[in-house]
Amino acid sequence: MKVYLSVPMIAGRALERARLMADVIGRGGHEVTSPWVLGEIERAAGSGVNVFERDRLAAETSDVLVADVTAPSTGVGMEIMAAFKAGRRVVLVARKGSVLSRMVLHMEKKELVEFDDDRSLEEGLSAALGRS
Numbered sequence: 001m002k003v004y005l006s007v008p009m010i011a012g013r014a015l016e017r018a019r020l021m022a023d024v025i026g027r028g029g030h031e032v033t034s035p036w037v038l039g040e041i042e043r044a045a046g047s048g049v050n051v052f053e054r055d056r057l058a059a060e061t062s063d064v065l066v067a068d069v070t071a072p073s074t075g076v077g078m079e080i081m082a083a084f085k086a087g088r089r090v091v092l093v094a095r096k097g098s099v100l101s102r103m104v105l106h107m108e109k110k111e112l113v114e115f116d117d118d119r120s121l122e123e124g125l126s127a128a129l130g131r132s
Contacts (some may be wrong), residue, residue, distance in 0.1 A: 001030045004062035007080040012071025024125045033062045060086035070095045
């Protein structure tokens with residue numbers, strides 16, 4: 001299954017959590033279609049990459065979008081909307097106790113994985129991805 005991993009890249013960035021989520025996706029036999037979220041923050045100026053088009057297209061064409069919504073992120077919200085509008089499966093991941101946007105809470109046909117620690121994140125995400 002092709003999985004678009006959507007995580008905050010600027011404010012609220014949690015790179016180790018993103019890498020853990022990518023690892024869980026890979027261990028499940030799935031492909032992360034957004035590997036750029038696991039490295040250095042891109043500098044759009046001069047790179048020649050149209051980040052909006054690349055991310056929108058990947059979110060719309062992947063089988064499922066897994067989004068870390070623990071911290072608010074405009075980009076993550078846009079990627080969730082793109083996947084939702086394209087009829088893709090959306091799995092939201094959030095630390096228990098996080099204040100989540102009502103936009104995502106009221107979204108139909110989403111799955112929410114809440115976690116306390118790395119182990120519960122791994123177990124919850126793995127179980128969610130195991131359900132097709």
